[in-house]
Amino acid sequence: QVQLVESGGGSVQVGGSLRLSCSVSGYTDSNYYMGWFRQAPGKEREGIAGLYRGGTTTYYADSVKGRFTVSQDNTKNTVYLQMNNLKPEDTATYYCAADDRYSLGYAAQYIAVELEAMMKKGDFADWGQGTQVIVES
Numbered sequence: 001q002v003q004l005v006e007s008g009g010g011s012v013q014v015g016g017s018l019r020l021s022c023s024v025s026g027y028t029d030s031n032y033y034m035g036w037f038r039q040a041p042g043k044e045r046e047g048i049a050g051l052y053r054g055g056t057t058t059y060y061a062d063s064v065k066g067r068f069t070v071s072q073d074n075t076k077n078t079v080y081l082q083m084n085n086l087k088p089e090d091t092a093t094y095y096c097a098a099d100d101r102y103s104l105g106y107a108a109q110y111i112a113v114e115l116e117a118m119m120k121k122g123d124f125a126d127w128g129q130g131t132q133v134i135v136e137s
Contacts, residue, residue: 002026002126006096009131012086016135020081022096022128030054032100034079035119036070038092038133045095047119049081054103057111059119064090086135093132097124 008020022034031054039045049070050059058070069082079096099118103111118124 002098004096004098004126004128006094006128006131009094009133011134011136014086014088014135014137016086017082017084018086018133020083020094020096020131020133022079022081024077024079024096024098027098027100029100030074031103032098033103033115033118033124034070034072035059035097035099035115035124036068036079036081037095037097037122038090039095040089040092043092045122046092047122050115050119051079052103052111052115053079055108055111057108057115059112059115061119083133086133088135088137091133091135093130095130096128097122098126099124101125 003025005023035050037047048061048064051070067085072079
């Protein structure tokens with residue numbers, strides 16, 4: 001059974017930083033897609049950052065590019081979202097998601113296209129329960 005557990009949310013002042021963690025268990029393959037999404041009250045879910053665990057491919061939405069960084073620790077099966085220079089509009093519930101669709105041997109260019117499509121559609125098989133981030137002005 002696949003489980004994703006987020007942690008690290010909380011309240012922070014404008015301009016501050018937070019690091020979210022997503023611990024993944026249950027996948028037999030180490031090559032899978034990971035994504036971070038957020039949803040603010042009354043707004044649609046937004047895919048903000050993602051990566052492919054089998055390589056170096058990453059994705060960032062324009063709204064977080066240059067401020068957020070997605071990374072992974074392979075020894076801990078954990079993916080992180082480092083969030084810097086936080087703004088009030090970053091207030092939301094943040095979710096991590098994962099998908100182990102077949103990708104062995106695929107070229108990096110294909111992985112990048114696939115990841116972007118997955119992030120824009122929210123097309124991931126497994127989801128965490130979410131962690132809340134509040135940015136106070």
